[in-house]
């Protein structure tokens with residue numbers, strides 16, 4: 018199994034960072050294939066005065082491992098300012114990134130200042146019905162890409178080409194911005210701005226498809242790290258409360274330019290409960306003391322916004338749907354420790370929608386909104402599990418929950434996370450099946 022995709026199996030924030038970090042150790046290449054700087058990895062780096070926290074939004078976390086090649090593939094939308102900012106921050110912390118360790122697809126689309134302005138202006142105009150976008154211009158950039166009027170990184174290297182691209186898109190975007198009462202942008206300013214970024218980014222740009230092909234030929238291990246989660250997929254999630262890219266395993270092929278036959282493992286990351294940020298249906302949501310306990314114990318507050326996340330019990334119908342679209346070869350169950358102390362733990366095993374029992378979620382917003390969870394109650398545990406290294410170290414009821422999740426979803430559990438640190442992990446199947 019030379020290529021492995023890591024996918025958020027729920028609504029994002031599943032704790033992918035830690036699992037990606039574990040898998041990265043065993044990989045030769047780490048690839049981001051979708052999304053933009055709306056993802057975030059908190060990494061602890063040893064600095065001159067002890068461990069320091071660094072948050073990377075765009076650069077794969079493999080950058081902190083000296084010998085790995087990191088790839089930002091063409092499915093990602095790149096904000097040059099954010100990217101250069103991350104590179105500078107790493108350099109300031111004594112971790113300069115050599116060009117050969119970070120390769121960026123020339124075909125990745127560029128987030129430009131008006132994309133951010135448009136994102137913010139539109140979200141403000143939506144008022145109550147806002148979709149909770151991060152305002153980083155990611156949606157508008159994907160929109161321009163699909164409309165065939167986007168600007169790719171390679172366009173920033175050629176003045177004539179860039180001006181031509183901008184002449185096509187900017188007047189229309191400016192008209193919309195003016196209509197929304199937002200600032201507009203000057204074409205010549207944008208050309209200058211784009212070329213300046215192009216010059217700085219040129220040494221990192223590459224044909225990433227060719228790099229991946231060579232790596233495969235040499236039998237190297239490729240880790241493809243997904244951002245956000247399955248139920249936020251543009252085509253298969255709870256539309257319209259979704260992100261603007263394909264977050265499912267097939268998205269890894271599309272976004273990285275890898276054939277489906279190249280993918281060996283598909284590991285779904287899922288919390289032992291569920292959370293969701295922003296609006297949209299969420300059948301197992303708890304608006305009671307149990308929800309507050311999950312939020313407090315799991316520190317379920319947005320990393321950048323501090324917004325409380327909505328919390329609820331583990332949702333099997335949603336996981337069965339996630340399995341259908343991703344074809345998981347294994348699950349990594351995270352944050353099991355957060356359930357410690359509950360006298361009983363619930364799992365949603367099915368929904369009732371309009372009087373009918375449903376075993377697999379239909380993520381359509383209006384259907385999911387009407388889904389009433391059917392719960393199975395399992396006995397809880399109160400023992401501290403944060404030091405568990407094997408399944409035998411877990412109390413029987415914690416093991417019982419894992420067994421039940423595997424049984425009801427039909428997906429084997431490969432890994433269990435019992436705390437935020439790397440050592441707080443029970444590895445049942447080694448990364449890449451090694």
Ligand code: GDP
Nearest residue numbers: 030031032033034035351352353434435436437
């Ligand atoms: P991502 O958005 O899916 O990449 O999620 P993150 O990697 O940002 O993880 C969310 C938070 O959960 C981070 O602060 C992690 O340190 C924390 N975390 C990850 N796994 C566990 C776990 O098993 N237990 C606890 N208590 N925290 C965890």
